């Protein structure tokens with residue numbers, strides 16, 4: 108089933124990746140690195156450089172990239188997991204495993220809101236958050252690092268609730284606005300308590316996503332001042348451009364663009380961020396599972412859409428889903444940098460794309476072909492079953508045990 112316990116997946120391994128054709132760093136300041144080799148020890152990046160300059164000895168596994176591009180593993184900043192690799196939203200099993208085949212190696216919960224019979228009383232919502240945090244810390248579906256345990260705030264919560272949640276290991280708040288707290292001042296107070304105790308917050312921006320959810324407009328978003336402006340392009344109904352502009356201009360928080368949102372509003376947000384010199388704030392998510400389903404290629408699709416229609420270079424669009432999110436979210440992955448988690452996606456232009464290279468094909472709006480995914484230095488899938496076939500794919504050589 109592609110589900111396994113966590114522990115230390117890459118412990119005792121030395122992975123050498125050689126013959127990389129294009130190395131994308133995930134870092135907006137320097138999106139392309141001049142290197143063809145990456146070494147990972149115990150699941151962490153240990154060296155990056157030209158093969159002749161890097162210690163490639165005593166490898167346990169060698170991957171010949173065969174000239175393909177290597178990028179950091181993609182991060183989905185906005186998912187709604189429930190338990191294991193099952194979602195009741197579309198009654199689907201294996202949705203996270205499908206996303207690995209779309210290059211996703213890390214997911215961040217915006218609330219376990221699809222849990223059947225989800226408790227809304229304070230004791231119950233805290234218990235659910237702690238359970239979700241524990242469950243996904245103990246189980247990585249197909250190796251994916253799911254950061255879960257994101258309670259949805261309700262009236263009546265006091266600072267002690269946030270302190271005790273944080274002490275129990277809960278590091279996130281679910282989307283503000285999905286519960287009964289819709290008042291900006293009350294939301295701000297709780298977001299402040301959460302922040303004080305080291306918990307990150309996000310908010311549902313825009314019209315209701317399904318019957319029973321609510322409109323959250325820019326005044327509530329600005330008042331709540333969450334760390335992430337969740338799905339700024341709507342979930343799926345977007346705010347008016349004037350409101351999105353106000354959020355870009357008047358807040359300094361992350362601008363999260365999601366696949367399950369309004370595409371035109373996504374492009375408008377990107378244009379605003381560019382004009383304001385605020386591209387480091389742009390992060391990507393899917394908001395899956397959702398009414399429009401699960402999109403295993405959702406993050407790649409947003410990257411291709413922004414690169415082809417939003418007039419940003421493809422290598423920059425990849426940064427939105429990797430280094431930007433890692434920095435905004437305080438994660439140890441998302442960048443090809445010594446010390447970071449060895450989470451890699453090998454990609455190439457899809458067969459018969461009009462674009463001759465990965466970057467050219469993405470700029471033309473084509474999805475890349477994923478040839479391999481590595482999480483914590485361990486190969487999790489080879490040629491993707493979901494992307495169009497990559498022109499070239501890496502090959503693996505196992506050496507010592």
Ligand SMILES: [Zn+2]
Nearest residue numbers: 282311316342
């Ligand atoms: Zn939402």
